[in-house]
Amino acid sequence: MTTAHTAEPSGTVAPEGGHEIVIVGTGFSGLGMAIALKRAGVHDFVILEKADEVGGTWRENTYPGCACDIMSLLYSYSFEPKADWSRMFPRQRELLEYIKGCVDKYGLRRHIRFGTEVTGAEYVDAADSWQVMTATGETFRTRVLVSAMGPLHRPSIPDLPGLETFTGRTFHSAEWDHDYDLTGKRVAVIGTGASAIQFVPQIAPKVESLTVFQRTPPWIIPKPDRRVTEVEKRLFRSVPGVQRAYRNGIYLMQESFVLGFKNPRLLKAAGGLAQWHLHRQVKDPVLRRKLTPDYTMGCKRTLVSSDYYPALTRPNVELVTEGVKEVRGRSIVCGDGTEVEVDAIIFGTGFHVTDAFDDAHIVGRGGVRIQDAWRDGIQAHLGVGVAGFPNLFLLLGPNSGLGHNSMIFIIEAQVRYVMQCLRRLRAGNATRIAVRPAVQARFNEWVQRKSEGAVWVAGGCTSWYLDRNGRNRAAWPASTVNYWLRTRRVRPSDFELANAPKPASPTEPATIGH
Numbered sequence: 001m002t003t004a005h006t007a008e009p010s011g012t013v014a015p016e017g018g019h020e021i022v023i024v025g026t027g028f029s030g031l032g033m034a035i036a037l038k039r040a041g042v043h044d045f046v047i048l049e050k051a052d053e054v055g056g057t058w059r060e061n062t063y064p065g066c067a068c069d070i071m072s073l074l075y076s077y078s079f080e081p082k083a084d085w086s087r088m089f090p091r092q093r094e095l096l097e098y099i100k101g102c103v104d105k106y107g108l109r110r111h112i113r114f115g116t117e118v119t120g121a122e123y124v125d126a127a128d129s130w131q132v133m134t135a136t137g138e139t140f141r142t143r144v145l146v147s148a149m150g151p152l153h154r155p156s157i158p159d160l161p162g163l164e165t166f167t168g169r170t171f172h173s174a175e176w177d178h179d180y181d182l183t184g185k186r187v188a189v190i191g192t193g194a195s196a197i198q199f200v201p202q203i204a205p206k207v208e209s210l211t212v213f214q215r216t217p218p219w220i221i222p223k224p225d226r227r228v229t230e231v232e233k234r235l236f237r238s239v240p241g242v243q244r245a246y247r248n249g250i251y252l253m254q255e256s257f258v259l260g261f262k263n264p265r266l267l268k269a270a271g272g273l274a275q276w277h278l279h280r281q282v283k284d285p286v287l288r289r290k291l292t293p294d295y296t297m298g299c300k301r302t303l304v305s306s307d308y309y310p311a312l313t314r315p316n317v318e319l320v321t322e323g324v325k326e327v328r329g330r331s332i333v334c335g336d337g338t339e340v341e342v343d344a345i346i347f348g349t350g351f352h353v354t355d356a357f358d359d360a361h362i363v364g365r366g367g368v369r370i371q372d373a374w375r376d377g378i379q380a381h382l383g384v385g386v387a388g389f390p391n392l393f394l395l396l397g398p399n400s401g402l403g404h405n406s407m408i409f410i411i412e413a414q415v416r417y418v419m420q421c422l423r424r425l426r427a428g429n430a431t432r433i434a435v436r437p438a439v440q441a442r443f444n445e446w447v448q449r450k451s452e453g454a455v456w457v458a459g460g461c462t463s464w465y466l467d468r469n470g471r472n473r474a475a476w477p478a479s480t481v482n483y484w485l486r487t488r489r490v491r492p493s494d495f496e497l498a499n500a501p502k503p504a505s506p507t508e509p510a511t512i513g514h
């Protein structure tokens with residue numbers, strides 16, 4: 001077990017004048033990484049955060065009704081159970097409080113540099129270290145760089161003709177304008193994804209009129225949300241194993257969906273539930289027809305809501321499926337030529353995912369830009385390691401996203417994997433650890449083979465899982481058990497360990513405690 005480290009000239013730990021590890025982002029993944037380091041006795045790390053508070057997704061998304069559609073008992077760190085969740089499905093505020101509680105408990109605040117947006121990172125070959133540039137002008141030197149920026153953080157706003165001429169208010173769901181009072185306003189919502197179906201029911205009763213522009217109807221199943229009872233909370237607190245059993249039960253229920261991804265016939269039961277849900281909540285046959293998906297369930301993320309359909313049946317709400325032809329000064333012209341006057345347009349149009357790195361300044365060994373390394377599409381070994389980019393670890397990188405289970409499960413598996421890589425780096429008295437290109441290539445062939453014929457690629461829809469060539473670049477194409485097994489132990493032969501040109505420090509290499 002080690003304690004804090006001082007900089008070493010060319011040793012195994014921090015590069016001269018730098019840190020051992022720099023983490024970018026304070027969402028669930030970045031903080032999960034930081035907690036693992038702390039627990040292992042590693043303290044020489046800094047976390048760079050562009051905002052002035054922690055929380056990632058759960059800080060950024062504050063739209064009305066923002067909540068998680070995975071149950072609280074599962075959507076939390078396995079090692080930090082919370083016995084008093086107020087609801088079965090956690091709301092944004094409670095999740096943010098949970099995250100802040102973890103930050104305080106593990107003493108992470110002193111490691112965080114708030115207001116420090118990373119603008120780029122370059123690998124310094126001669127020193128086997130990363131030079132991390134920030135918008136404040138400060139640079140950070142580090143042996144290891146962990147990117148924990150989340151796959152869904154760059155809002156995507158469609159390039160609608162005439163949008164720049166609109167004189168009303170516009171904003172994206174992830175940048176909600178709380179200063180703008182929607183009461184009595186004529187509002188248009190573009191998009192009907194996971195975010196929109198949460199805020200539409202919240203704003204519908206307030207506004208004068210709400211026009212929802214739907215391009216593709218989502219599959220929606222009921223959300224069995226309710227308050228967690230006092231009896232349950234007491235049980236969780238006082239009877240050992242009950243909370244864990246609940247968590248495991250929810251995990252298995254969620255995981256059962258994965259069987260259908262490869263074999264959509266198995267999703268029939270869930271599809272039946274979604275159809276029953278629609279029929280029960282929407283009586284108007286015309287509206288019902290508009291809301292009926294024509295692609296296989298699971299192709300896009302299946303949504304969970306019990307109040308979205310009822311909101312659409314309100315007299316002041318209209319669902320438009322003809323698309324947006326044009327935006328004018330104070331109106332939207334629909335695909336069929338109808339013009340709708342609006343005061344505000346809210347974009348629930350999601351995020352840049354497979355193209356999120358298009359403008360990133362990340363330069364690896366030998367001056368290779370990440371855009372060149374990823375010319376054929378974004379890819380990483382197990383979503384974590386990128387060939388040609390030593391000592392860089394991505395959390396929630398390519399093909400490690402889930403449409404059916406808790407991302408925290410994946411985060412914990414990835415953090416464990418990265419910790420093992422760090423141990424190897426130290427134990428080998430090395431300065432560089434890099435995934436072998438052939439290993440990454442083999443892994444990605446497997447990903448693409450598994451994805452062919454699976455619901456995301458063959459389900460008859462497009463989604464943010466796919467890149468512009470229709471290849472799956474975001475979703476993990478197998479079970480989470482499979483992911484856990486693959487990341488449980490780092491295969492030594494998958495990585496190359498090496499030293500910077502300078503001779504390694506003669507001091508005994510430190511070890512990271514288990």
Ligand code: NAP
Binds near residue numbers: 214351464
């Ligand atoms: P999203 O799921 O990507 O949905 C975007 C919506 O905007 C879709 O309905 C899409 O239509 C529509 N859209 C995009 N571009 C458009 C255009 N040019 N014209 C018309 N419509 C357009 O985005 P999101 O709702 O923000 O959610 C993003 C992800 O965040 C989710 O998939 C989920 O992983 C995560 N999320 C999770 C939760 C949770 O509870 N766990 C909650 C919110 C978000 P098409 O379907 O036709 O593309």
